[in-house]
Amino acid sequence: MNILVYTSRGGKPRSLHLRHWWQGLLLSTCIVAFLAGLVGAGFWLGAQRPPEAYVLAWQDDIRSQREALEEIRHQAGADINALSARIGQLQGHVTRIDALGSRLVKMADIDSGEFDFVQYPAFGGPSDEVEESAADLDQLEQAIVSLDIELKDRAAQLSVLEQVITEQKLNDEVYPQGRPIKKGWLSSNYGWRTNPFGGNKEFHKGLDFAGREGSDVVAVAGGVVTWAGSRYGYGNLVEISHGNGYVTRYGHNKSVLVTEGQAVKKGEVISKMGSTGRSTGPHVHFEVIQNGRKIDPVKYISQR
Incomplete structure (x- = not known):
């Protein structure tokens, strides 16, 4: 080979x-x-790199992944705990709203059965038995849903209550109450009386309040001025429409301080007492008209 x-x-x-x-x-x-x-x-x-080296490398990688996962879990736990604390704060606000609502119902003298601010919520927040670790997500979700429902219910009740109180306040504002003067005395009642000019009987369709000339005449309720000036028999007259069929008149004024179309508030000075028109001396002739009919003002001036 x-x-x-x-x-x-x-x-x-x-x-x-x-x-x-x-x-x-x-x-x-x-x-x-x-x-x-x-x-x-x-x-x-x-084979110079032993299997232990690979195991150690894998262990290091797993350890780093677990550390990252633990960091994520820790952050999530902190967020959940913060959320739990926030829910507790909101439930505290709801409790204060309930207390305020109950107080408003009592102050407004409204039937408490129509506005229930005492009923406990259907679902509670996180239980007191929850450990210091992050609260259970299901419990938090349930608490959030319950709190949302409760807040909507309270908001609706407070909205209706506000409307009721506003309407009640408005009714109180426009309902004739009190005397049309700050100082003075009742000089003539509603009903039959002797005519001061002819001596015969006549029906007096209002009340007369005497006082010092130039003293204040005030509106007994809020409303809109529908007459402000001279009118036969009344002298200088102020007429105010209060709505709901109520109108009041203030006659024989020395001067008128309001104008037609002007909105006035209860207790606002509208004129100065005088003796214009068919009058024997300084006074205000006060009338209350309901649905076009002159009625006795006594029951209105006695209410304050």
Whole structure:
């Protein structure tokens, strides 16, 4: 067997002559052993990093992931705890709203059965038994839904209550109450009396309040001025429409301080007492008209 060997220098190849078969077998065995050694060396070099190194690397990676997860859980727990505290604060506000609502109902003298600010909420907030760790999300969600329903209910009740109180206040404002003067006395009642000008009987359709000339005449209720000036028999007259069919008149004024179309409030000075028109001396002739009919003002001036 002849084996040709070429060098890297590009020179003449050399030949190796094997005369016996066992020499070829030995050479083949050496070549195979060399190749196997190269493969083994590769595996050996790769095995220089022990499995523990890979395990440690994986453990480090898992540890970092767990730390990140724990940070997320901690942040979520802090957020949930803050949310729980906020829910508690809102429930405290609801309690104060309930107390205010109940007080308003009592002050306005409204049937408490129509406005229930005492009933306990259908669902509570987080239980007192919840540990210091983050509250259960289901409990928080239930508390939020319950609180939202409760706040909507209270808002609706307070809105209606506000309307009722406003209407009640408005009714009180425009309902004739009190005397049309600040100082003075009742000089003539409603009903039959002797005519001061002719001595015959006549029906007096109002009340007369005497006092010092120039003293204040006030509106007994809020409303809109529908007459402000001279009128036959009344002298200088102020007429105020209060709505709901009520009108009041103030006659014989020395001077008028309001104008037609002007809105006035209860107790506002509208004129100065005088003796204009059909009058025997300084006084105000006061009339209350309900649905077009002059009625006795006594029951109105006695209310304050």
